[in-house]
Amino acid sequence: MEEEVSAPPSHDFHRSFDLGAREPFFARVPDISIPLRHFIFAALAFWIFAAAFAWGGGRFFGFGFQSLWVLGLVHTLTLGWVTMSILGAMCQMAPVLWGVSLPHPRLLKFAWWCFAIGVAGFIGHLWYGLDNFWMPAALAVMAVFMYLFVFWKAMFLARKLDWTGKHLALSLGYLSILAVLGLLLAYDRERGILFSDPTGVLITHIHLALIGWVSLSIMGVSYRLVPMFTLSHLESKTPGRLALVLVNAGLIGLALDSLFFGRRGLWLWALVLAAGYAAYLSQMRKIFAARNRRIDPPLAFTLLALLGGAVWAALGLALVLGLVPDTQAMRMAYIFAAILGWVTPYIMGQIHKIVPFLVWLHRYSPLKFKPAPGCQIPKIQDLTSEKLAWLEFFTLACGIYVGIVGFAAESEALIQTSSIFLLASATLYLVNTGLTLRYLRSKRV
Amino acid sequence: MEKIKRAVLTALRMVVDPEIGLDIVTLGMIYGIEMSPDGARLVMTLTTRTCPMGASIAAMAEEALQMALPNRPANAVVLVWDPPWDPGMITPEGRRCLRDS
Numbered sequence: 001m002e003e004e005v006s007a008p009p010s011h012d013f014h015r016s017f018d019l020g021a022r023e024p025f026f027a028r029v030p031d032i033s034i035p036l037r038h039f040i041f042a043a044l045a046f047w048i049f050a051a052a053f054a055w056g057g058g059r060f061f062g063f064g065f066q067s068l069w070v071l072g073l074v075h076t077l078t079l080g081w082v083t084m085s086i087l088g089a090m091c092q093m094a095p096v097l098w099g100v101s102l103p104h105p106r107l108l109k110f111a112w113w114c115f116a117i118g119v120a121g122f123i124g125h126l127w128y129g130l131d132n133f134w135m136p137a138a139l140a141v142m143a144v145f146m147y148l149f150v151f152w153k154a155m156f157l158a159r160k161l162d163w164t165g166k167h168l169a170l171s172l173g174y175l176s177i178l179a180v181l182g183l184l185l186a187y188d189r190e191r192g193i194l195f196s197d198p199t200g201v202l203i204t205h206i207h208l209a210l211i212g213w214v215s216l217s218i219m220g221v222s223y224r225l226v227p228m229f230t231l232s233h234l235e236s237k238t239p240g241r242l243a244l245v246l247v248n249a250g251l252i253g254l255a256l257d258s259l260f261f262g263r264r265g266l267w268l269w270a271l272v273l274a275a276g277y278a279a280y281l282s283q284m285r286k287i288f289a290a291r292n293r294r295i296d297p298p299l300a301f302t303l304l305a306l307l308g309g310a311v312w313a314a315l316g317l318a319l320v321l322g323l324v325p326d327t328q329a330m331r332m333a334y335i336f337a338a339i340l341g342w343v344t345p346y347i348m349g350q351i352h353k354i355v356p357f358l359v360w361l362h363r364y365s366p367l368k369f370k371p372a373p374g375c376q377i378p379k380i381q382d383l384t385s386e387k388l389a390w391l392e393f394f395t396l397a398c399g400i401y402v403g404i405v406g407f408a409a410e411s412e413a414l415i416q417t418s419s420i421f422l423l424a425s426a427t428l429y430l431v432n433t434g435l436t437l438r439y440l441r442s443k444r445v
Numbered sequence: 446m447e448k449i450k451r452a453v454l455t456a457l458r459m460v461v462d463p464e465i466g467l468d469i470v471t472l473g474m475i476y477g478i479e480m481s482p483d484g485a486r487l488v489m490t491l492t493t494r495t496c497p498m499g500a501s502i503a504a505m506a507e508e509a510l511q512m513a514l515p516n517r518p519a520n521a522v523v524l525v526w527d528p529p530w531d532p533g534m535i536t537p538e539g540r541r542c543l544r545d546s
Binding site for chain 2: 029096097099228231232233290292293294357360361364365377378379380381
């Protein structure tokens, strides 16, 4: 049934109830344009990565991580897609988790512009082989510190940090270190004067990013969101607590070993990190075992991410224990498993919940408009196409595992096949996100 | 009185959690309806204290209450957190719906 949407009522909705004496939700969350601009940029960056990866086809073998082409591809994913998505999600989640309004929303908008321009400039410099690519990198790092200022201030204002908040506090700490290291690496790449062992610094930078910043954010957020989406009751947090300790211990050990001790104990830190991931998997298994809902696309993406994380951990262990040859291609398989196998499905799954939720809240919430008689407010899942989401899921899963095998087997044909699957998935994701955002301007229910 | 309570519950069944897709009665969020001559006091909870839909769901419940008992000055929605909601409070029929839908 199609009914014209009536005009928004005045905000007198708190006349008979209050949410635990807190400020109303709408007063705490930032303007919808703040998270949405992050998610739109991220979706475009993922598509650009997939298109460049498909265009590059077989141009991967024989290139190291230091080649500008590969560095550009990796940073399109890590900065444009992953970091932009996590920052956007944090802008939305922090006020809810910590019960405070995000301070300085104008600074957040300015930080987004600086970060977006810095990331685009940095990747452009890398792909076009321009000098001084540390300059746009410096702009992006400056933006990161603006975000950190806002988030740290919000944390300081919060009455207490819950379990998820503690994960996010740690991940933001790691982000600050890895951003500085990344900038120094960019500066030193053209000059070679700062580090006697740039490989050790690079290993530290990569793992602070993938484990400290991204994985800890994902783990913390998953303890909050996955039980909510599965309708599970979390009885015991013991495996999760163990995971937090092991992952931090392994990461700090790996970073110090890589920076100062010649990487002699990498096998030990890899074992500690793998044990930490196993503990996290155990916690997630408990959550999924207690679920009260069917597996929908966002939950399927989460399961795919858990599998990808296990493959990443296994590849890392195999590399340091010498179970697979330590070749450039195998290292690429390791990084590919981390960013595309573990991080990407998790982000896609959560964004499939967050963006429709944001649109619903700002467009269809009864606090914003009164539906006419006989016209029901749509459900959140009505704002996204489940069929498209399943297609995204299957093409992504094929792209991930064909790609990992392709890198490990050094097969150009498999890499090309993987890139086509990934491009299909990124395109479908972009279309589905666009379909959801269309409802923001919709005049009809 | 029982008839009025039933009318309120019927109205509350139209309040659907937009994320879960079930109404708040089936989800076990209604802890009580306290009747008085001037209206009804609806005691309810949310799935979590930080539920971002909280204000919306409470507003919809209030609309439903007003619809069932129009023009009663004492109509009110009270949100409580003890006991905390847990999925065990969903009715068996609701659980079946969640697994099948």
